[in-house]
Amino acid sequence: MEAMVKKAQPVFSTKTCCIYKAPHELRKLNEDAYTPKVVSIGPLHYLGNPRLVTMEAHKQVYCQHLFQRSEASVAELVSCVQELEPQIRACYSEKINLTADELVKVILIDCCFVIELFLEDEWMINDALFSTPWMHALVIINDLILLENQVPFFVIDKIYNLAFASQLNNGGEFSSFMSIAVDSFSYFNKQGLLPPAANSIAHFTDLLRYFYLPPLHRRPSRVSRVIVLGHSASELVEAGVKFMVNESSSSHGCLLDLEFKDGTLRIPHIEVSNITDEIWLRNMVALEQYHYPEEHYITDYVAFFAHILKTSKDTGVLIKAGIIDSISGGNYDSSVANLFGDVGKGPMLANTNVDYLKICDDLNAYYNDPWNNKMATLRRDYFTTPWKTAASIAAIVLLILTVIQTVCSILQVK
Structure with a gap:
């Protein structure tokens, strides 16, 4: 026992680790959302899934193409990864059952593949791999944003800088790797953000999260409370709450900017694709559970x-308001409600964005205000259609005239 205890070491270091297996509580809800479909990147899914084996040969072809045009020799590129091998291994939460040489090989091939993929040369467009119906850019991108399917960003960046040193340093045709990575994930980058430096991003899942956060100076403070909202969208509508697209937020693209003012809840527009959105939501939530436990925006x-969004009726409220749209089409009311409900199960919340807490407090107070409920009932029962509105106004005018006539009659009698 003493010998065993002396040899005991932490599974991973919180200071260096940034690539994790999704928490069990999240993973069991949808394993496919964390598992690559086409290509494995990094050691966690390396040869662990038979359907990914085919891509290994293609990755080697891409790696060969980068070697052919690299300014650095193969030996120099290998040496670069060998020097970084201990740092790379420390980035993974799981024990990597590969020798140093095996891990260097996996990382180098995967990094070269990603670089060639992002450069999008003509030879790749004509590649038979991408001419098949089941293979297109979004399939690859979906695999590249998975938390378990990552290599550290600093490694790819260093290989890229070594391979194209002169084109980068002397104003050549090559942009920084950060720039081409941002371009490759432009579908998610609605705000048009560019991280300040390569060392500010851990990997592609982290880059994706960066796209959806407000700029650093606009990020709300956090307090040790959890969200408590007692009423769903359809219930809030019955109490008089209006839902609208947050146009001001849409202009700068921050999906997280919610606003409640004067009885109106403004929410940025959401495009819902059953596959893509569930993947990025689940993987960013998983990353935050481990890597950002105090800043899980x-x-x-x-x-x-x-x-x-607890039922399809609630989703219908947001669809009618133009907040939720779908690029997949079809009847998706229930699937959207289930999407957020499922992704919301399992995560541990240490604290909460103060802006969201205030919105929830204000919504609860608005719902519980008797005056708001009465006014909502009045609008719902008497002013929902032009005919009802006209009839209600006519009735009110008739009532007022009747009262005036009665008062005048009383005055004449006196």
């Missing part, structure tokens, strides 16, 4: 929507 967003 994406998890706050999911938790809020899990409260207001």
